Amino acid sequence: GAVVSQHPSRVICKSGTSVKIECRSLDFQATTMFWYRQFPKQSLMLMATSNEGSKATYEQGVEKDKFLINHASLTLSTLTVTSAHPEDSSFYICSARDRLGYEQYFGPGTRLTVT
């Protein structure tokens, strides 16, 4: 299967700071990328969908000014959590799909802890 990487795998930051998470498709062109959040023992929650070169589409209840998503190239999408607070602590996972494919591949995830 296709490979998606994420960086960093784990980050601890202080409340009020911003954190950027990178998601890369390593062996295919990801025309569509997805960002999910998952709290312990809960289901995946889709935050936003981004198509290369377009603005991201955010799910209801997700603050677009707080979770900035950039999908500037076919292999890279970034999620920036601005002014992070302890309640933003979670497991953030990106996923990617190419133009023709139906299969969606997940990155390894980034565990964010806000102190």
Place this chain on the structure above:
Amino acid sequence: QKEVEQNSGPLSVPEGAIASLNCTYSDRGSQSFFWYRQYSGKSPELIMSIYSNGDKEDGRFTAQLNKASQYVSLLIRDSQPSDSATYLCAVYLSGSARQLTFGSGTQLTVLP
């Protein structure tokens, strides 16, 4: 009714047995179906995709699709303790702009 429904479990099977995981979906127009495995603390991993009615086999895994009954299942033969994980059923619902809808997952434990 949830759009994609799975028994949350937990499901326990002895090592070497067949584990059967079930998923139903509400949208009759759905065409593409996937099974993901998620180990605790890790991200989901795609293990099977199925698009046509019938069975699809890959190693110890068999996916079964019955569109008339709106039912998709995953069988794991010769279950191993390393198969212990949460299994997520995912479906592209028609009109969803190709956005996967996930079930809540079934937690499987394979007992040595």
